[in-house]
Amino acid sequence: MAGSAAERIAAPAPALSIGRLAGSAGVAVSTVRFYERQGLVEPDERSAAGYRSYTADAVQRVRFIRRAQRLxxxxxxVGDVLRLSDRPELITFGDVGDQVAEKLVELDQKIVDLQRVRDALALLIETGPTHPRCPVIAAIT
Incomplete structure (x- = not known):
């Protein structure tokens, strides 16, 4: 057996290629490149040939970006949240307080809208095609 358990635990995780990062995060390589151009993801290093390598943390970061976009x-x-997470000592709450308050209002409205659509879908299931007007269209408009 190569090395003790402590050595195996302390060993750094192997670097990921852009393809392995993309596959592990469930996105296309072009998505990782796009996020990199936007300054949201950075390679840990580049080889002499220019190949990117990423840490395992980059997988969670890319997953977070995708999930946040879906939300x-x-x-x-997303970039603001990541910067706040990466360097909290450089940002005061006053810098992001207004943004947070605006996002909260936006999310509250989205919750109301989604609940209305949910209720319409439930009504559609309950009444079937006999309902005089599609409740989903009414809920969204």
């Missing part, structure tokens, strides 16, 4: 956060907002 309605813009890439600018």
């Amino acid at each position: 309605g956060f813009t890439l600018r907002e």
Whole structure:
């Protein structure tokens, strides 16, 4: 057996290629490149040939970005959250307080809208095609 358990635990995780990062995060390589151009993800290092390598933390970062986008956060907002997480000592709450308050209002409205659509879908299931007007269209408009 090569090395003790402590040595195996302390060993750094192997670097990930951009393809392995993308596959592990469930995105396309082009998505990782896009996030890199936006300053949201950075390679840990580049080889002499220019190949990117990433740490395992980059997988969680890319997953966070995708999930945040699905939840309605813009890439600018995602970047702000990541910067706050990466360097909290450089940002005061006053810098982001207004943004947080605006996002809260936006999310509250989205919750109301989603609940209305949910209720319409439940009504559609309950009444079937006999309902005079599609409740989903009414809920969204």
